[in-house]
Amino acid sequence: MTFQSSTPFPAQGIPAQVAFQRSELGIILSLYGRMVAAGEWRDYGISCLRDVAVFSVFRRTAENPLYRIEKRPRLRGRQGQYAVIGMDGQVLKRGSDLKTVLRVLERKLIRPVE
Template sequence: MTVQPPIPFAPQIPEQVSFDRRELGMILSLYGRMVACGEWRDYGLSCLREIAVFSVFRRTAEHPLYRIEKRPRLRGKQGMYAVVGMDGQILRRGHELDVVLRVLERKLIRPVD
């Protein structure tokens, strides 16, 4: 009986992509501020094989207002983080999550009456 040795340096294919603790902290901080303003009411989190998605809803039964996506395959290209609008348009894409989330933080700035 021959035992084959493991293949050295075999690339590990992840079972699923997910947000790490730091990333979720940034996203949930923004989410909490938007809930406090009354803009957002619910969220959904999907961790799939090639993408992790944090979806933001105004009401539970609606389509998401925004999707915050993490696609590690795009790390070397446009950046693995993106904010996608309700119509599917990419509002911002980049390599740093905090920079990408700034497009949503602008929604917090309102003129005072």
């Protein structure tokens, strides 16, 4: 008895799940640390799924995420593989450069001096 794949041509080199690379996590966690120091964020969660990797940011642990930073490699050639999504599901910024996409969140650190 031999095992046969459900697809006639199994995909070679495609990972079973999408994950953030170490350099990407370094950029995200740098921003996360600054936001925690500013008192804006308190917790995070990472999900690595088949089509998307998600870094979720929470104000409190029991809440829905304030923001989701998503990596979708299939969109690399079109809209860009990185996106920042707000609590309401609205895409705040999308692009192919993670640092540029995260700038939309860095603006939250800038506050007027009273």
